[in-house]
Amino acid sequence: MTLPYLTPESRLHAVQMRIARATQETGPEGKPVSLLAVSKTFNAAAVRDLAACGQREFGENYVQEALDKQTQLVDLPLVWHFIGPIQSNKTRAIAEHFSWVHGVDRLKIAERLSAQRPPDLPPLQVCIEVNVSGETSKGGVVVSALPELAAAIVALPRLQLRGLMAIPAPMADRGAERAAFRQIRLAFDALNSRGHTLDTLSMGMSADLEAAILEGATIVRVGTALFGERIK
């Protein structure tokens, strides 16, 4: 199927409208939701086009691909988030070249990121990836392991623990999507009731951002709806 060509601006506007409508539906207690544009597999020119429409936050899954784009886009005031699986041998590059890391799920990785975060940069902003049942990604900690990992990460000097991230499996309907996101929100609330001051729930993608926002997402990570289908 060939989709009609949409300009980056019209795609961005459409996603912003979806976010605004869902945020409105959450009512007055709803928190502001920020849009992370997931640019993996798309080139620097595509990022530049979206940045020209005002988008600032970009998410990448592959370190080398991200560094190449960052080099080509140094002239822009962009904020880079690493959202892919984290291998030990990539922690230094991530600590040096990103502002946020969403998929931390092991203390060893967190310790390396903290130790390798350059002293002249602000602390690395991190989310713990949580794995509620039925998730597609192999990463993520089970809910029962969260309190211990969160406490250990908070103690690391060069990281700032901001919240949780999750990638639930695609669901058949909005109700099932919401049920999965609700489990993540409940885990988040439980950490805050134990004394944490987390403010970030990174959940929801192109297909399910409305359900995520209705359950309390504060960052939605959107690729396809902004850039089109990925070929790779």
Ligand SMILES: *Cc1c(COP(=O)(O)O)cnc(C)c1O
């Ligand atoms: C690719 C990716 C996304 C974006 O998914 P879309 O369905 O294209 O919006 C979001 N989060 C993570 C972790 C991803 O790897």
